[in-house]
Amino acid sequence: MTPEQDIVDRLLKAGCGDFVVCGGARNAGLVALLEAADGLQVWKHFEERGAAFFAMGRAKDTGRPCAVVTTSGTAVAECLPAVIEAHYSCLPLVVLSADRPEIFRGSGAPQVIDQDGIFGNHAVRYLDGWDGHGPLHLNVSLEEKVIDCRDWQAEVEGFLPQKISFEVRSLRDFLDDGVFKGIVAMVGGLEPEDREDVFYFLKELGIPVVADVNSGIRELLQDLLVSEKTFSGHLPGRVLRLGEVPVGRLWRDLEANPATSVLSICRNGLPGLARKSMVIRGEIGRVIRGLGEADFIGDVRDDFSRGRPIFSQTDERLESFPDSEPGLVNLLSVYATTGESLFIGNSLPIREWNEYGQRETPYARVFANRGANGIDGQLSSWLGATAETPDSWGVFGDLTALYDLAAPAMFSQVECQGRVLVVINNGGGQIFERLPRLSQLAENQKDAIVQSQNVDLKGWAQMWNLDYLRIESREGFDALEVGEKTLLVELIPDFGETEQFYAV
Secondary structure, X not given: OOHHHHHHHHHHHOOOOEEEEOOOOOOHHHHHHHHHOOOOEEEEOOOHHHHHHHHHHHHHHHOOOEEEEEOOOHXXXXXXXXXXXXXXXXXXXXXXXXXXOHHHOOOOOOOOOOOOOOOHHHOEOXXXXXXXXXXXXXXXXXXOOOOOOOOOOOOOOOOOOOOOOOOOHHHHHHHHHHOOOOEEEEEOOOOHHHHHHHHHHHHHHOOOXXXXXXXXXXXXXXXXXXXXXXHOOOOOOEEEEEOOOOOOHHHHHHHHOOOXXXXXXXXXXXXXXXXXXXXXXXXXXXXXXXXXXXXXXXXXXXXXXXXXXXXXXXXXXXXXXXXXXXXXXHHHHHHHHHXXXXXXXXXXXXXXXXXXXXXXXXXXXXXXXXXXXOXXXXXXXXXXXXXXXXXXEEEEEHHHHHHOOOHHHHHHHOXXXXXXXXXXXXXXXXXXXXXXXXXXXXXHHHHHHHOOOOOOOHXXXXXXXXXXXXXXXXXXXXXXXXXXXXXXXXXXXXXXXHHHHHHO
């Protein structure tokens, strides 16, 4: 058995049946082997950075390993951003990198860098020590020789990540035998298999909930949902965080408020705060079920009255400034309910969706990259996560789109029926305009941070043969029609109305 056959066979036994291959000479044997096999899903991409994010998206969608296959040299380094995101999101992304023989290491010969261990502690380096909860990097030194793929048989086995052990005593103590006064639940991104357990758990507790859209249950918790602005100036006594680190301001305010006790239940076991707090690492649904059949009934309905006026005031402003960025996002959130899936990009879109998105109709599936909160690779991740799903909506900021301009290269390989790509083009990283600590900076200083731009994306749509629609007001949504090809919607908020919206 050749080294190529050996490493691929081992990956198949580990449950990896999805591969994203990039071109190159050193990995040619691996690519030829994968293309010759039956029963594997092989995707092709010319650019390693986007390919790695696409592979991560596939892992996000299927829950199974997906490998990106690269040649030697700097190609493997392009995978680092996706590996970092997968590390903090506990996703089984695999990087299979071809390398020149070990004798070349340290020689400075062409296409030779130190590839072994290049991702540091962000990826496991040996298949035998991999538990499936995070990325794996396999670096293989290969000779240049012809690979005989005849009689090659590929058989993918089931993927069984190791169960994470945990204890629930701290959760029992935190809930304090059913005395729930002062407890607020903050729900970040949840895995699909955890959402039902979390929903019924919160309904049973009956405590106020601040939920992000990527939790997948925000719109189902109407009678419990409150605005995080409810707690401005008077933080809750206890916060139970479920899932990924929450998006909003309230979570960051907890950093400087040690009087609020915080317990996090999450897959990566990281507290999300630098100050002292408690954390349970585990699959959230399993942790909740570990409590048993205890009767959790809270009586905290009085706490909800503070959150309703805030929602009402927000709705009034949305009506007063319909063409502002929050106003257009609100209407967009209604249209997006027609899709089979929704991917929300960082950083401003997900925050605006949480604050101003509709709260009545749940989305079929919701994705977001919230492991490292970065804006790179978002479009590629969306395409990977929804590659086989029609009527998929993705909503991103303009700088996020500019970071990932090569992502549409995958449109020819994914399901495009009813696919809608929305770019909120507000002229740069406007999230920084809203940070109080930057308000005193000079205009040239703020501009360097915001990275203002005036790009028209219509030419980008033409380049990749996408349908295109420019929307500058609520009336523009009347022309929104989806078909066989991907539709690029360039959403242009009214700058004046946006300023007025936030000034009120």
